[in-house]
Amino acid sequence: MSFIRQPLLKPEVEEQLKDELSQLWLMGMKGKDIAQELQFGIEGTDYEKLKPHYVYYYRQKFAEDEPDLFPRRNKPPFAKDESRYKHPPEELGIMEPEEFIETLDEKLPLIDTFYAKRARSFLIVLFYTPLRSSEIYN
Numbered sequence: 001m002s003f004i005r006q007p008l009l010k011p012e013v014e015e016q017l018k019d020e021l022s023q024l025w026l027m028g029m030k031g032k033d034i035a036q037e038l039q040f041g042i043e044g045t046d047y048e049k050l051k052p053h054y055v056y057y058y059r060q061k062f063a064e065d066e067p068d069l070f071p072r073r074n075k076p077p078f079a080k081d082e083s084r085y086k087h088p089p090e091e092l093g094i095m096e097p098e099e100f101i102e103t104l105d106e107k108l109p110l111i112d113t114f115y116a117k118r119a120r121s122f123l124i125v126l127f128y129t130p131l132r133s134s135e136i137y138n
Contacts, residue, residue, distance in 0.1 A: 008049045008050060008054075009046075009047075009049070009050075013046050013047075016046065017038070017046075017047065017058060018058075018062050018069075020038055021034065021038070021055070021058060021059065021062065021070075022062065022066075022069040022070060024037060024038070025059060025069070025070050026069070026071075028073075031052070031053070031055040031056055031059075032052060032055075034055050035050075035051075035052035035053075035054075035055050036052075040052050040054065040055070095127075097127075100127050104120065104123060104124070108120055108123070122136060
């Protein structure tokens with residue numbers, strides 16, 4: 001037996017939600033307050049099937065059709081054509097592999113002990129992979 005998924009709200013109730021939600025959003029209310037104001041999840045209301053965190057889903061859904069009704073509240077931390085990083089890689093002076101090997105041999109020479117081998121292997125894995133140090137320890 002297969003079940004057909006049905007939307008939570010009927011189309012006319014969804015239009016009503018769109019109007020009410022956009023008014024409250026434009027007033028600057030936060031999602032949790034909007035859910036309380038519209039009585040999400042309270043029995044006997046139009047929106048009894050909706051959970052409070054559904055405000056963000058419906059905001060995103062309605063904003064696809066009419067972005068002016070649901071403008072972004074905060075600007076992204078960087079412009080569209082701008083790098084998200086404070087310093088470009090060239091400015092950081094990232095080590096070349098040859099330089100890394102020379103520095104490794106100089107600072108931590110290859111000695112036939114367990115601890116020296118473990119320290120060298122840790123640094124090599126850290127340099128050549130995108131793993132975090134905690135992931136390497138594990």
